Amino acid sequence: VMADYRRVVELERRILELDSKCASLRSEKPDDDYLQNAASVLEKLKSSYTHTGESSSLYKLLQDYTQVILDITFYEENKLVDQEFPEEISPFKIQQLLQDLTEPELLAARLAPNQEVQAVLGLELLECVYWRRGALLYMYCHTLHQRKQWIKKNKATFLKCVQEGVRYLMKMLQVRSSVKLSDGVVFHDSNTTNLLTEVHCQTHTC
Structure with a gap:
């Protein structure tokens, strides 16, 4: 009973925090479809988290x-892309978005500890949170690659972003596969190879 109570309290807190954030973002762009959808789902969540x-x-x-x-993160990502990832705020915003997109996994593991995360969230949503993290870093690296002076000064940071982005994309590909992917894996599937090759080529000099 106590565990159920804590679970309800944590969900309630997270939902209310997200509701506040969504309302703040909607004040910037009230007609955004993604924020409107988020607000609609949040209304349902606020009325049902006690059950x-x-x-x-x-x-x-x-x-x-x-x-x-x-x-919500899709809206925030689009703002960064439209602004071409401003140097002064992007590192912080990227980390914030990655944390936000990691939260569903962490929350599922904490609130349903006896279940696999993919059983709780479902395959499509789990694939999506991996894809979104990988795609975000891919877009960021693609933009950074055009800033030659920045690359020279921040090569280690750039390479870390590339590697992290590829890791998320590989995890996405792994969701429906029983094969555990490693950094040294050899891909025999052409779609997989093409995807990772494109990421590599867009973020390196090919």
């Missing part, structure tokens, strides 16, 4: 919560 006794209900809440995060 989480069944594990299936908890799963649905976490899935809806994940969708809200995907919608």
Whole structure:
């Protein structure tokens, strides 16, 4: 009973925090489709988080919560892309977005500790949070690659972003596969090879 209570309290706190953030962003662009969708789902979440006794209900809440995060971060990512990743704020914003997109996994593991994360969130959502992190770093690295002077001064940071981005894309490809991918894996699937080659080529001099 105490565990269920803590679970409800944590979900309630997270939902209210996200609701406040969504409202703040909507003041910037009230007609944004993704923020409108996030606000709509949040209204449902606020009215239902007190009924989480069944594990299936908890799963649905976490899935809806994940969708809200995907919608809100998509809006924030688009702002960064439109601004061409300003040097002064991008490193902080990138880390913040990566943390936000990691949260569904952490929350699922904490609130449903006896279940696999993919069983709680579902394959599509889990793939999506990996893809979004990989794609965000890919877009960031693609932009940075055009800043030759920045690259010279920050090569280690750049390479770390590239490697982290590829790691997330590999984890996305692993979600529906029983094969564990490693840094030295040899891909025999042409789509996989093309995807990772494109990421590499866009972020290196090919």
